[in-house]
Amino acid sequence: MLDSDVEYAGFWSRVGASLIDTVIVLTATYPLLWLVYRGDWDRIFATGLSEQPQMLWMDIFINYVLPFAYTVAVWLLWSASPGKILMGMKIVDAQTGKDINLKQSIIRYIGYFPAMMVFMIGIFWIAFDKRKQGWHDKMANTVVIRSSE
Template identity: 45%
Template sequence: MSHKYEYAGFWIRFGAAILDTIIIIVALIPLTMLFGGGDTSVSSDGFSSFQFMSTFDWIWQILTAVFYIFCWIKFAGTPGKRLLRLKVLDEKTGEHVSVGQGIIRYIGYFPATLVLFIGLIWVAFDPKKQGWHDKMAKTVVVKEL
């Protein structure tokens, strides 16, 4: 890597994830109100019934994935990461990630979170501060010095 970097640890990455979640929620609230979402209804017995995953939910999931992948490719990080001066980079070259790496990294969140978030907690103990999703995509998250 041509610049000086330090691997970003668990807590700063956790903070960036919280910022990203807030940003996405703030963006989704007006859109959800505008387009309608959250299929809930009250049945005759007075209990609410929830549909597991509506088409609307799938669309938001896809849009969220596209948003994250686009940010990693174009800006080397999501808004939360960039606000904290973090970058998601290719592990070998130190350059922005490729489309393929972005997709693999996003998909990697599923196994990383499946069992008690162990694949994300892994960041705290890994020498390169990589979560399972980073290892799968061959990416690192670094602090800009």
């Protein structure tokens, strides 16, 4: 069981961590898309203005599969994303306070989708929840805490 003196990470600090993580993922994916589409920005951003067709499976791999694999891997490796590490946070099991497992990591990642579907209510939920859990945290039984490590 988590100690009563644990400090849950709040909404705005988690937003900051997410922005850092977004920059990291975009820094990795955009050069890959640049190589695949040979610098055709209309294809990279899927504007529909390019003369060349999109490569659907490559888009899915670079834009969805790689970020999923990267995120789950860093959560398992460090119990946090780079943004959370820089902001002094850690993702732990809500009951035990121990590192999260593969199942929780996958559920947590997939849980972002319903959490963001309707005006991001499941994300804003963090600001009002007593344990600062978003819907994705509740689904995976995780919490984000302040870490001294």
